[in-house]
Amino acid sequence: MKKGIPKYTSISKELIQKIASGEYQPGDKIPSENELITTYKVSNTTARKSLSEVELQGWAVRIKGKGTFVLNRSEDKHLTRVLGSFHAVKESFNDKLMREGFTPKSVILEKTILTEGVSSNINNRHYILSGPVLKIHKLRYADNTLLKDETKYISLSLCPKINMLDMDSRSLISIYLEKYNLELNNVERTLGNTIFSPSDPNNYFENDIPTAIFILDGAIFCGDDQIVEIEKSYYRGDKYKFAITTKPELIRKKNSKD
Template identity: 55%
Template sequence: MKPKFITISEEIIEKIKDGELLPGDKVPSENELINDYKISNTTARKCLLEIESKGYARRIKGKGTFVLNRTVEHQLVRTLGSINSTRRGFNEGIKAEGFTPKNIIIEKTVLNEGISSEIVGKHYIIDGPVLKIRQLRYADDILMKDETRYVSLKLCPRIDRLSTEISYFKTYEEEYNLKISDIKQTLGVDILEASSAQNNFEVDKQIPVFILDSVVLCDAEKVVEIERSFYRGDKYKFAIVASPEYDVSPTFNLKK
């Protein structure tokens, strides 16, 4: 008969293999295992150590134990419709999947006139002043994401003084006490030529990209953030959460 911690760890590993737990997702904590399986602290700890020792998860001190990325060619998984994934932010998500993040800022400026964008067939506007940040996001020295973010300085004064490595979503909630009411997202695809001015992916040939447009709304439909990002198409997979914590509306446009 197998030890209890082996049986439980195998059950959790099966959830990882089946995609029920995705790369970057948090594995049940010791306390959750104790409550769910009615086991001791020692058995719960052994379960997590067993999952980690088999290469399916990694413990991050003070954060928890997270599912590692074991996909073919280490493709990153971006989860649409997941508030937890959005709240975690790029850097924390990359670390949770087992990679080392790096960020290079190529533009950081204040737009006094504001910004607008059409997302899910509707125009969204942020009145100035607006912080514009464009940065290149790396995982293990491979450029994965070309991100441009616009943030309301009226709703988030002096956020331009904070590090760009923060989780912006978490900062809106915790530092500015904004209650996020909705996130709208559209996902498109395109091919960038090597010579294109939009192509920062350090390749000498055309490359497929996902284009994600999103808007973050708080109370009274106020626009906190607008984002337009290019994700390297050969390095990313996208997953969908059907029952998000908030009413998040991912929309797909697969036209080139």
């Protein structure tokens, strides 16, 4: 620490530099008070003031009981979402937005039970989710801007009476794991794109000009490749960026075969 500069100022500047450089991304949790105390050998008062300074300068937001998270400060407010990460899938849509400093809102357009089931083509494979199936069609907003038109189909055989639960306070993945004790073993996703014109009857985004839209088709599996959930969602192309991750062991396996 430089002499004459309060320790909390030096720590907060270091945290801000890591945010500005991209080491901490929007929605990431920055070190807690206890972690700062351990790393910098400072008092809890200094650690608390360090985090408060980062928040006061508009780089992060503190969420009670959860921690301090990096705010989305990008000019176009793009949201980056990760494909290929099971951890990312486990997070709820609302929690992700709140951590980035947005106010989430959901509007349910349809919630019904389909007796016949549904099917979907994902990664060039045809999947069938047998009935009964709970269909939930939602519009997902951030600060009153529609970001995602989401439709999910959930197996009522594997998740009986899930339609009676509050499915906004936590992610569906968490409900599958904690409420129904399902052992999830795979997530398949396909990302495509299209153009929604303002006159398209299936367009809820209220865009004035033709707008690029991402299309995500996905399926979640458990046990002996039983399908728990099928999803078809539309994302605003001018509001989203998608990142892709892969597991190092998959790369090692591929190299060993070559």
